[in-house]
Amino acid sequence: MKKLFKIKRQDSPEGQNYWEEFEMVLPVGATLIQVLEQIRLRPITVNQQAVNPVAWDSCCHQAICGSCAMTVNGRPVLACSTVVEDLPEPVVVEPLSSFGVMRDLVVTFDGARQVAFLDGARQAAPLRNVTPTPCIDCNVCMEACPQYGNSDYVGPKVLYQMAEGLKQGLETRLATSVIKSLMNEGGVDDCQNAQNCVQVCPQKLPLTESIAYLKREVAIQAFKELFR
Ligand code: SF4
Numbered sequence: 001m002k003k004l005f006k007i008k009r010q011d012s013p014e015g016q017n018y019w020e021e022f023e024m025v026l027p028v029g030a031t032l033i034q035v036l037e038q039i040r041l042r043p044i045t046v047n048q049q050a051v052n053p054v055a056w057d058s059c060c061h062q063a064i065c066g067s068c069a070m071t072v073n074g075r076p077v078l079a080c081s082t083v084v085e086d087l088p089e090p091v092v093v094e095p096l097s098s099f100g101v102m103r104d105l106v107v108t109f110d111g112a113r114q115v116a117f118l119d120g121a122r123q124a125a126p127l128r129n130v131t132p133t134p135c136i137d138c139n140v141c142m143e144a145c146p147q148y149g150n151s152d153y154v155g156p157k158v159l160y161q162m163a164e165g166l167k168q169g170l171e172t173r174l175a176t177s178v179i180k181s182l183m184n185e186g187g188v189d190d191c192q193n194a195q196n197c198v199q200v201c202p203q204k205l206p207l208t209e210s211i212a213y214l215k216r217e218v219a220i221q222a223f224k225e226l227f228r
């Protein structure tokens, strides 16, 4: 089966983006990573022009490492678990738009805002020490969230991890500090309940439940502070 792929290219972080199209012959069940690998072996566009191979990030090819997130036909996905045969043509492949492009489909996640948010409550170290969550840090939920990137909102991934930290039973003083940090700008109130995150998470994590849990904790804390 032949399929047309339209890929957004960018040669450097400062460069202009442009599009190139590739027509590929696919084996049954081919994933997007396999398509990109084919293009790397023979980087010839649909117009028979030889071009530079497309750059992308990947490692495990088993939806474990979280490194291959990109946008396909407008939806953020993991390229290694996206089967392309049923996708409408042309299959439009772009880098995640909420992050800086390094080259082609490779982006960088600047987590400075998230770390500052946690450090603001002096909670970075305790939260990092809790049992690891099933989140693979792919940022697919961050890309799908209409709030992330348009405000200081720290994003669903960070809130999920904070909720897991709280549920694992932080000592009361630390838990209060975490909850207070969630009341800051960029915190849990910036979630407008679009619920896109939970629809795209490849790990099917209960992101909206975690955010609802944090909103309840914040409301209880605000109530306590009223009567102090
Ligand atoms: S919460 Fe889900 S979508 Fe978001 S970074 Fe973690 S695994 Fe990826």
Ligand code: FES
Pocket (backbone or CB within 6 Å): 057, 058, 059, 060, 061, 062, 063, 064, 065, 066, 067, 068, 069, 078, 079, 080, 081
């Ligand atoms: S290559 Fe590891 S998640 Fe896709």
